[in-house]
Amino acid sequence: MISTRFITDYLNLSTPEGQKNHAALISGFNDFFDSFVAAANMAVMAVDMDRKIVITNSLAAMLLETSEANLIDQYVEDVLPKSPLTNVMAGNYKSIPRQFEMFGRTLYAERTLISRGQVPIALVSFFQDITHMEKRTERHKQAREQELFLNDIIENSYDGIYITDRRGKTIMVNKAYERISGIPRDTIIGEYMSNLVASGLLSTSLTDEVVSSKETVTRTQRNRNDKEVVITGNPVFDEKGEVRHVITNVRDITELVNLNTKLAAESSRADLYQEQILRKAADENIAYGSREFENVLNLCSKVSKMDSTVLILGETGVGKEIVAQYIHKHSPRKSKPYIKINCGAIPQNLLESELFGYVSGAFTGANAKGKPGRFELADTGTLFLDEIGELPLNLQASLLRVLQDSEITRIGDSKSKKVDVRIITATNRNLESMIQDGSFRSDLYYRLNVVSINIPPLRERKLDIPPLAEKTIQDLNRKYNTKKSLSSGFVRLLTEHSWPGNIRELKNFIEKQFVLSDSDVIDAAVSPNTSVEIGKNTMMPKESSEKSSSKLPTYEEARSTMERDLFKRAMEQGKSTYKAAALLGMSQSTFFRKYKEVFPKEVR
Structure with missing residues (x-):
């Protein structure tokens, strides 16, 4: 108008x-x-x-x-x-x-x-x-600001984020994913997950499984960047209930796994310490008065300053573990772990896992979190392998590799781990004879026998008996809060006995007299079942005294006779291999093995 x-x-x-x-x-x-x-x-x-x-x-x-x-x-x-x-x-x-x-x-x-x-x-x-245009512009502006805000959240997330469509085409990854995976984003944006896995750039893809199951899927793996990661794929649905996108969260748990491994190792180490920690300093556990044992300690002092492997030789009960502890306590590693394992006390099928550990799922019955072996527990410290002569040939080869490369591999694992361990071994067997009959590797023997320490039997260093007896009675008095003592006559009688079981037999005998004696001064053996004659100025076994006038047996014959008698009496008193082993101060597995050698017909 x-x-x-x-x-x-x-x-x-x-x-x-x-x-x-x-x-x-x-x-x-x-x-x-x-x-x-x-x-x-x-x-x-x-x-x-x-x-x-x-x-x-x-x-x-x-x-x-x-x-x-x-x-x-x-x-x-x-x-x-x-x-x-x-x-x-x-x-x-x-x-x-x-x-x-x-x-x-x-x-x-x-x-x-x-x-x-x-x-x-x-x-x-x-x-x-x-x-309406202004409103649309404002909504667009708000949407854009929200998009930028969400992008900032995704980009600055500490966890890696990987977003694909339902076909597996890569839409977006954040900088955390680049850091965790070690893969630049420009090499994977726009690419399909199946192609990336086929090319080896990615080790796995959860997209197909999430799309087919329409559920969250989680996996744990070690990626190509050598990191332990937890991968969780989450579906995003459209209005029809179909999966439109898959958002995968990648969390780096390497430090957590390492901490858990260290915690497990420390926990296992603490358990072992409870069992085998040195109750006192090594010096306090040693009592001696002979020149022979003084020479042993002088040699130990020299070798303790180096990391050379040491082979301790000696009969059962002469104190090989005490010497191993002495070397550790006087070494630069004295504040580090001291771990012991008896190679003859653990069944062969379990010994490998005890030495080297295992990873999760390595075998049926394995701990779900895996377990560190004794080598890992002893890292930076000392590992004492007692009864090394009982080590099976297949594990001898594994031990040789550890000595050569300073690396161990857990059972079920493909990766090796460096360890810094000082090795001390001990045996009462003749390893050179075992090399001749093929039951011990010569190359391992030479590796272990860099320095050998031979501990004389107690019968060859009788001046050690009085201080050992005195220390034993003092330990028993502290344990039971008593004030018993040994008479000079009783100590003299102790020095006249040959003690084929060495220090272990001596201590067990004194403890038996300590328990059975009604007097505060022990001056004679009072056990009605004792194998030692009471009425003479000698403590030789009856059987030995009766045969003193007969033909002198060879060493092996005498040793065989003594072992048969010792094991027979232990079984008669203990009634079971467990109690008999305890009476002789040895493990049940070692006792059973030796008993089977002495009395093969009685063990079926």
């Missing part, structure tokens, strides 16, 4: 010539103008120099919530008192903001000045309602 007054003035229809076709011209101009403005699909409003509305259309009336008739020839400030249009004039229209709020809408206006000659006669404004 256009103001009739405005058209009349604009076309000079107020002159006599113009008035002839006044009505027809105005009607025709209105029809033309309305169709033109309607085709523009925009709200149009023009204000003359008197600030009256002279042109408008239906879109403008609708935006201003009125009718065209109510707007034409009205002053702007009358019909639109709160509109920014009330301030628009020919001189300032360019400086007025093009975007403004009116009637709860956001409007955008383009303005054009209409002039006749050089004289402005009206200012035309073209309006557009951009309220």
Whole structure:
């Protein structure tokens, strides 16, 4: 709609010539103008120099919530008192903001000045309602900000994040994934997981399993960057309940696994310490008075300062473990672990796992978390392998590799681990004879026998018996809170006995007299079942005294006779291999093995 007054003035229809076709011209101009403005699909409003509305259309009336008739020839400030249009004039229209709020809408206006000659006669404004566009822009802005925020969260997550579509195409990975996997993101973005696994760049893919199961899937593995990781694939569903994306979380648990391994090792080490820790300093456990044993300790002092392997030789019960402890306590490793294992006391099928440990699932019945072996527990310290002559040939080869490479491999593992262990071994067997019959490796023998220490039997160092007896009675007094003592005569009788069981037999005999004696001073053997004669100034076994006048047997014959007698009496008193072994101060497995050698027909 256009103001009739405005058209009349604009076309000079107020002159006599113009008035002839006044009505027809105005009607025709209105029809033309309305169709033109309607085709523009925009709200149009023009204000003359008197600030009256002279042109408008239906879109403008609708935006201003009125009718065209109510707007034409009205002053702007009358019909639109709160509109920014009330301030628009020919001189300032360019400086007025093009975007403004009116009637709860956001409007955008383009303005054009209409002039006749050089004289402005009206200012035309073209309006557009951009309220929905502004809302969409704001929503887009908010969505973009939220997207950036989520990207920041993903990118700065400490865990690796790997996002694929349902077909396994890589959409996104974060910098943590690059750090954990060691794979640059530009080599995998846009690639399919199946191709990456086939090429060896990735070791596994959870996408297919998550898509097929529609459930969260978790795996633990060691990746190509040598890190222990927990991988968890989570499905993201569309509106139809189908998996749209798979978000995989990759957590580096290497440090946690290492800490758990160290904790398990420390726990196992503590358990072993409870069992075999040195109750006293090594010096306090040693009592001697002979030149022979002094020479042994002097040699131990020399070798303790080096890390050379030591082979301790001697009969059963001469104190080989005490010597091993002495070497450790006087070595630079004295503050480090001292771990002992008796190779003859552990079944052969378990000995390998005890020495080298195992990983989870290595064999049926294995601890689910794996277990460190004695070599790992002794790392930086000393490992004492007692009864090394009982080590099976297959484990002799494994031990030789450890000595050569300073590396161990757990059962079920493919990776080796460096260990720093000082090895001390001991045996009461003749290893050179075992080499001849093929039951002991010569190369291992030479590795173990860098320094050998031979401990003489107690019968060859009888000056050690009095201090050993005195220390034994003192230990028993402390243990039972008593004040018993040994008479000089009793000690003299002890020195006259040969003690084939050496220190262990001596201590067991004194403890028996300690328990059975009613007096605070022990001066004679009081056991009614003792094998030692009481009424003479000797403590030789009866059998030996009866045969003293007969033909002298060979050493092996005498040893065989003594072992048969000793094991027979132990079984008669103990009634079982466990108790008999305890009486002789040895492990049940060692006792059973030796008893089977002596009495093969009685063991089926």
